Amino acid sequence: MKKHQKTLLVALPLVAAMSLVGCKNMGADDLASLGMKGLKAATLSDNDVKALSQQSCAQMDAESRIAPKNSAYTKRLNKIAKSLGNNLNGTPINYKVYITKDVNAWAMANGCVRVYSGLMDMMTDNEIQGVLGHELGHVALGHSKKAIQVAYATEMALDAAASSGNAKIASLSKSKLGALASAVINAQFSQKQEQDADNYSFDYLVKKKINPAGLATAFDKLGGGDASILSSHPSSTARADNIRKKLAELKK
Numbered sequence: 001m002k003k004h005q006k007t008l009l010v011a012l013p014l015v016a017a018m019s020l021v022g023c024k025n026m027g028a029d030d031l032a033s034l035g036m037k038g039l040k041a042a043t044l045s046d047n048d049v050k051a052l053s054q055q056s057c058a059q060m061d062a063e064s065r066i067a068p069k070n071s072a073y074t075k076r077l078n079k080i081a082k083s084l085g086n087n088l089n090g091t092p093i094n095y096k097v098y099i100t101k102d103v104n105a106w107a108m109a110n111g112c113v114r115v116y117s118g119l120m121d122m123m124t125d126n127e128i129q130g131v132l133g134h135e136l137g138h139v140a141l142g143h144s145k146k147a148i149q150v151a152y153a154t155e156m157a158l159d160a161a162a163s164s165g166n167a168k169i170a171s172l173s174k175s176k177l178g179a180l181a182s183a184v185i186n187a188q189f190s191q192k193q194e195q196d197a198d199n200y201s202f203d204y205l206v207k208k209k210i211n212p213a214g215l216a217t218a219f220d221k222l223g224g225g226d227a228s229i230l231s232s233h234p235s236s237t238a239r240a241d242n243i244r245k246k247l248a249e250l251k252k
């Protein structure tokens with residue numbers, strides 16, 4: 001999820017995009033067009049995906065300012081996390097807050113969920129529940145796994161040594177991991193994936209007895225952002241409308 005802030009775009013061009021609203025990374029089609037079909041993306045095992053996600057998340061943590069355990073942000077997120085649960089179909093979920101004005105939240109395939117304080121500042125707890133339900137949806141529906149596979153294939157293809165077949169996931173350099181992590185959190189999800197994650201969030205919140213209305217108002221707040229970010233995705237308005245339609249159905 002992301003609402004771009006122009007100042008941060010300049011300062012942090014690589015991490016400035018957002019998984020919920022949209023982004024601009026290489027997708028599977030771009031890879032195919034580069035003739036890299038069938039590269040390592042297809043052969044990464046679930047354990048590789050988990051290890052890569054863990055390392056990418058650790059790299060993002062190392063590059064970020066993590067809210068202290070006793071901070072108001074962490075306490076607030078912990079409360080929200082408790083309502084959502086710490087386990088998603090067997091994947092343990094690990095929540096942390098990054099202190100930054102940027103408005104963002106993302107999740108990786110290993111259950112690493114990061115929420116930026118800039119997003120927490122502009123949203124209610126219920127809206128954050130909706131946003132995180134969406135991010136958990138990307139994990140549960142396998143989108144996050146696919147994203148890191150594509151990112152890995154892309155990064156390795158750009159690396160002559162790695163593409164000779166000598167690359168070992170365990171020995172990726174920090175800069176390589178940093179690039180991989182950026183690619184993952186900027187991953188471009190398709191319109192269908194975004195809508196599926198929205199619907200997943202809705203159903204998940206209902207199942208957890210949480211009001212799904214926050215998901216709609218979260219989109220209202222994200223509306224009016226940089227149009228180019230939203231160009232290849234359902235608009236915030238369309239997404240809020242979708243959730244409101246489901247809310248109306250629920251009340252029938």
Ligand SMILES: [Zn+2]
Nearest residue numbers: 019020194197
């Ligand atoms: Zn998304």
